[in-house]
Amino acid sequence: MTTLSDENQGRPPRQRPTMRDVAALAGVGIKTVSRVINDEPGVTPATAERVHAAARALSFRPDLTAGTLRRSDRRSRSLGLILASVDNPFCAAVHRAVEDVAALRGVAVFSASIDEDPERERDLVAAFTSRRVDGLIMTAASTDHSYLRNEQESGTPIILVDRPPQGLEVDSVVVDNAEGARQATAHLIRHGHRRIAYLGDLSRIATARLRHAGFLAAALEAGIPTDQLRAIDDLHSEDAAEAAALRLLDGPEPPTALFASQNLVTIGTIRALRARGVQHTVALVGFDDFELADLLEPAVTVIAQDPARMGALAAEQVFARIDGGHLPVCRTVVPTRLIERGSGEIRPPATDWTP
Structure with missing residues (x-):
């Protein structure tokens, strides 16, 4: 830390x-x-x-909870949790961990999805702070978080989880996205692949940009020419990822390995591989683990994050601020880990293999 x-x-x-x-x-x-x-x-x-x-x-906002939720300590006994999408397995794990920590203190958690919409993010911040939540935990879609400064200076603790703050000094709980992506790509390279394709999330999201940078860094370290690489960004659903992967697999000189940079993108990619019957011949590494990844055939090699740990740390940090300390801003980096299960260890055809 x-x-x-x-x-x-x-x-x-x-x-x-x-x-x-x-x-x-x-x-x-x-x-x-x-x-x-x-x-x-x-x-x-x-x-x-x-x-x-x-x-x-x-910058006045009406106190919608005045006279009902306020106690003598002027706390509402509630947190606001703003996530990319509550139905995403990663976000769901963060959500549950925050709830578990909050429940021990008798604190309610109000959560909502921003669907990667910065305007919706601002609206939700306004809605939660109008209800005088004691703290905010956010996975932000916006690229400038300075609009939160009024809330910060008014004493609302703000913790960013998964994505780093931009334009504002606040606590954050993140992973080293670039290093995780570099490790995933290097793993494929060590197994002989040079025609590797990257399938990325929305390029305006900081974590997606960092993962793309890690992919390119590993290729550069291995001396792989850029014309042997393929990259498709701005995929944010299983269907979009599946369509993109099919284009790659059906194109000239298809990749021998794929790196999918987000769990929903990985699922769409798996569907494409199975649609073409090449799941046993084209290697795949995904960023983020997901349910049943170990039961597929082949089982899916992933760079695993620990969203439950991230959520718990974010909740503990927001309560540390609520409890009163004028603490220095804290950036916590939670390690990722490579889990080898089979899909990422498939070697390319002999004609493409590089020792």
């Missing part, structure tokens, strides 16, 4: 703006602000606009 200093962490959190603050800035009474916030009648359009302008200037 490594830590990074952050000047913001040494300062006490800024108090959240209140309705009283909005009223003072807008030059109206608190009851007027309440009517505007709750869309009640009896306020002129001009006055309502002044109130909205003041709320925007102060």
